[in-house]
Amino acid sequence: MKDTFYITTAIDYANDKPHIGHAYEKVLTDVIARFQKARGKDVFFLTGTDEHGEKVFKAAKKKGEDPQKFVDDISERFRNLCTILSVENDDFIRTTHSRHEEANKKIVKAMHEKGDIYKGEYEGWYCVPCESYWTDKQLDEGKCPECNREVEKKKEEGYFFRLSKYEEDLLELYDQKPDFVFPESRKKELLNRIEDGLRDLCITRSAFEWGVPFPIDDDYTTYVWVDALSNYITALGYPEGDKFNKYWPANVHMIGKDITWFHAVIWPAMLMSLGVDLPETVCAHGFLNLGGEKMSKSKGNVLDPFELVEAYGTDALRYSLLSGGSIGEDSDFSEELLVKKLNNELADNLGNFVHRTLSFLNSNFDGGIPEREEFTESDEELVEETRRTVDEAGKDLEELSLNTALEKVMALSKKGNQYLNANEPWNNEGRAPNVLNVCGNLCKNISIILFPFLPDCAEKIWEQLGIDESIRSKEWEDAKDFELSDHEIGEPEPLFKKRDVQTKEEEKRSQI
């Protein structure tokens, strides 16, 4: 049996349409899922929508819509987002679906049976956008310490989860499992907060709110975070589903840095209460800033991933998201940056190498990759460089360093261009078969290690190389082989079209 690999994204609030931050998280997760498949793992990739809670309810009311209809529409947009981004998720969980609601009730009941839920009263400051309570001490100049927005005083009688009971266990977890939270910098913040003391968590809301009915008391619904976090196991059919037995515990929960507390403290405490194994790693990615500023609707700098795909294509959007910087840090994103990368890196480097190679094969070798003789030193160098890149980029991906892995793939294509320039097959008939054999094979190998990042582009390269499904390997290690020989290729076509660096902003300005 194959090793399994279970990876999830956060489930997105169905209160508004998807933005570029959502696209970023899905693409990051998709790269890891595709890479693990290329490594031979049996991968399960889950994403979905978080459809309950006050924030979603208020958004539906504001539009004058029935909440279920409202979330149905928004959830559909998130599904479409996966499609246009070529994100290959295996399941899409919705928290308003009965498969989730019923399993979530079982989870709350099991925590209750364990003696971890009790009735009490809570008074605190509530932040609706974060769906979180804060104490006086935690507030930042009277505002929410997470998002800096206004909070409201709320007093509620409700049910509490004994989070405080798990304080020691959580500290032990952080001590014993150094990779539980990635990157390291996030761990320190969490440890400080745990060491400050954990308070029990109010896990119910009054029943008129939009949520899963609380299974212990009809007067309440379940707190949206207890509802949402459980998606990672309800989707697998917890408690006895085959998928649960097969894929749990998750290898990676990919989430944004703002929700690390919920995933790295509350979620493991819930799992400890249930007696269920803990996930391997909670990977907290940084935020995308737009033009150096935090993305916000009020600033009007929220970019729509649908518009960007429509304008520049999936590969260009995926590439610009993935090459922004290290996963744990915030990275800058803008339409201008996207176009620059499309022109300078995708078209001028990768597209150029593939097109030069294929066009030369087409016009000089009758549309085929010729046989070759012994490798010369120069050929050998490129072959070795390829094998090193496959190993090193693979290691980077295992360590969740996606941007450096992608840089290495692109550096290999640059090496291909340099090799062509240095060997000048157009001026050297004797060398030409070897050089073109190596370059044809390199195009094939690049497409294998490019596939997790830019699957559409890799498919196009395979097609132009005449490598159909029956002989197409996506296995990572196969990118080390230079075995294509006497092989007929397809029709060469440029992979990328260069674009003007005129963003919508500039367009607007030029119209004034």
Ligand code: ME8
């Ligand atoms: O937090 N850049 O949903 P959400 C990068 N429903 N990532 C960003 C981002 C940005 N500018 N803005 C948001 C929720 N994200 C909950 C999750 S999981 C059990 C429940 C990320 O729609 C954010 O960090 O507000 C989160 O991981 C994801 O997008 C969904 O955010």
